[in-house]
Amino acid sequence: MTQTTTNAELDNLIEEITVDCNDEEDVLMGFESAFDEDASLPCPGTVVGEPVEVLSVNAADQRRGLTATCQRAGRSYEIALLDINIDADPATSRLIAAHRRWATA
Numbered sequence: 001m002t003q004t005t006t007n008a009e010l011d012n013l014i015e016e017i018t019v020d021c022n023d024e025e026d027v028l029m030g031f032e033s034a035f036d037e038d039a040s041l042p043c044p045g046t047v048v049g050e051p052v053e054v055l056s057v058n059a060a061d062q063r064r065g066l067t068a069t070c071q072r073a074g075r076s077y078e079i080a081l082l083d084i085n086i087d088a089d090p091a092t093s094r095l096i097a098a099h100r101r102w103a104t105a
Contacts, residue, residue, distance in 0.1 A: 005094055013098040028059035031066055031099050038091050045070065045086040047079055054086055065103055 017030045035041070035057035045054045045068075052070040058078075060067040066081040082103060086096055 010098045032059040040089045043088045045084045
């Protein structure tokens with residue numbers, strides 16, 4: 001992230017995203033909606049040191065959590081969002097940080 005976001009700011013963003021959620025599936029859908037509305041995609045990223053283009057973020061299922069559709073050398077892959085290092089604008093970076101904080105809490 002280009003600017004530092006405090007844990008309190010991330011907690012507030014998580015609260016905004018999950019305010020009407022009843023279960024983990026709802027939370028994942030809330031994050032997916034937040035990415036649809038506020039993230040600037042596509043953007044560059046890396047997976048195991050290899051460059052990719054992150055095209056979209058989706059709520060796969062509770063086991064896999066959020067996934068990202070990535071493209072490399074003309075092929076598309078679904079990769080767990082937590083497994084990608086993304087070089088994104090501040091708004092997208094905040095969403096990624098909030099999701100990471102929620103998912104690892």
